[in-house]
Amino acid sequence: MGAESGIPHSAPLTFRRVRDLKERVIGWALFSCAALSTLITLGIVGVLVTESFAFFRQVSIVDFLTDRQWTPMFQDPHFGIMPLAAGSFLIAIGAALIALPLGLMTAIFLSEYAGDRLRGVLKPMLEILAGIPTVVYGYFALTFITPLLRVVWPETDVFNALSASIVVGIMIIPTVSSLSEDALRAVPLALRAGAYGLGATKLEVSTKVVVPAALSGIIASFILGISRAIGETMAVTIAAGSLAQLTMNPLESVQTMTAYIVSASLGDTPRGTISYQSLFAVGMTLFIITFMMNILSQWVLARFREEYQ
């Protein structure tokens, strides 16, 4: 045995302290890495909070939440988050209408219908979809989808929410489908066998047994997908435009919270000015929304966890 594992039989024992020291150094190195990323996160939140505080010393939270205009550059500036929030939600809702059904159907197909070979081809393709830089999606929307929309509805703005919704929807299909598929595949085969044994068809087994059994995972994938849609930046900045207006018409241009942050950061907004600070207030709002959605999805997963037997 000793010879096989490379230690000569007659070798003296290694001193334990040397090994302990090595283990300790590695432990500390790993800890520092973990600590560093935590500190960076805390630092970002810290900056967000301090700059937002500076902002809210000048603009009351009530104004921020109830003013219906967002015009930081005007002579008489208004800082109502509503147009930006509405822009974000308009696009997120549109994207959800596309991505949730398509993502779920893709997941059902991959988990219940596709054979191993087909799944082996389709899954990498979906991952490629997830790996395309979001700028590319933005230009795809602007140069391909928008012209198509304008054929159908000529009054469509060049920059419009619908086009952005469609590409963001396509972008988040992989998020929804891969998480939903994991949930579907976690449903035990015995449940499927039980349903088949009662004379159910494949469609009935999939939709009436497997999907309900995986519901918490599916809902969590929906919430994460929507959260990604709200946080999505480049594609919406390019496709939806930068006109902060409170509208529910998807053919018009809107500005999302993320798009505002991009456009304001690109222009030179001097430090310490109110428009500079407004960036952080919007960022903070965005952070709170996506953070809460992530918590919600964790909660759904934990609360409705399927305890299969």
Add this chain to the structure above:
Amino acid sequence: MATTHDIDTDGQDPALEARAVSVFYGDKQAVKEIDLVIPANKVVALIGPSGCGKSTLLRCFNRMNDLVAGARVEGEINFHGTNLYQDDVDPVEVRRRIGMVFQKPNPFPKSIYNNLAFGPKVNGFKGDLDGLVEESLKQAALWDEVHDRLSDSAYALSGGQQQRLCIARTLAVKPEIVLMDEPASALDPIATQRIEELIFELKKQYTIVIVTHNMQQAARISDYTAFLYMGELVEYGPTDLLFTNPSEERTEAYVTGRFG
């Protein structure tokens, strides 16, 4: 060659008739040219050591092997004069008419009521569903324990209750034949006894084919017993005969506990 003793079908047509049934998993043959007549309204036990092909053979009777990747079935199984493996036979209908209860209780993560209602609903049942649920639970001797909590999750039931729920769920589809694959192997002795009593009741209305590796159980509940060994049918006949006076050496060795 297998010894098959006289199978008394009481002048009725047999419920199922397997002819030269073989099952392959890839290249491996798990069931070897088995002929087996299942008489109607009787309990037939399939016994034999683990891995001898009992479950595989059982799954042939309602085409569950269709769902097992790599499984291939040869031969015929006649059911009311039709070969179940004929091209134009719909396996979904086969499974509705020939139900199955599995080794481990596998209730759906739904309410007790919805576990029962699932089968009838997917089969287009249009009658009194509440009545059917009650009737099926009564047949499975579970009604008294659950009638006041039908909307509770099936997972709240004990293992033995879950298995009776699965039996009730199968009965709710009104099959002619019920296949059971070691239905009590995951249960404690008391729950096992209840299942056995239940099988005794059910054979008045149904034909039952039950896999068991428990010989006492086979002796207690079955009318006929088939002994399988390494994919082959060794001996098939009335249970009493098989346990007291088997013709085959291997059967005797197995039922007296000398191997397996």
